Amino acid sequence: MSVAILGWSITLAQVLLTLAMGCAALRFIRGPRAQDRIIGLDTFYVNAMLLLVTLGIRSGTTLYFEAALVIGLLGFVGTVALAKFLMRGEVIE
């Protein structure tokens, strides 16, 4: 009973998060200007991190936690580098 409840609600959450990633990817593809694409990429990273957290809950191991942490870190670094590039035209001054 509890396995079924948890399993189906994790499946529902994964479907919702995949739709959210689809919206972010649509903004990344369409986005009229460069900053729209960057914010789409940032949202895509956060949604992928949450998808990994749901995978970790489903499998019951803490293995996916490290992957989610690394994705969060790299998403932050990438977005900051891209924003700096838009601002100045170079990343490291």
Next chain:
Amino acid sequence: MSAAPDLPLWAAILVSFFVVTGALVTLIGSIGLWRLPDFYARLHAPSLGATLGTGAMLVGSIICFSVLQQRPLIHEVLIGLFVTITTPVTLMLLASASLYRDRVEGNDAAPKEDPAPTEP
């Protein structure tokens, strides 16, 4: 399809509630990113997923692993702390970069100058 850890019923319902709530809030934020009309409006939407969505999801994960291993297991707090610190930084950098670009190009998307500071 419905493989999941075997939790007690109360924990399963609690974890399900938090996980589905987090996913729903994240989806609402991403739909806002897709639908809102201009960049400065779009900038607000994804922070819904980065704050409440991530928070609810991580609370669900903390409950799940604490019940599974029968001891408090709060390493997910690391992700929450990190996302809470970094999201405002990225969004402010992106907004200032976009403001700079709009002003240099001289289009009407951004106001021409900052508002005058008000007296305290």
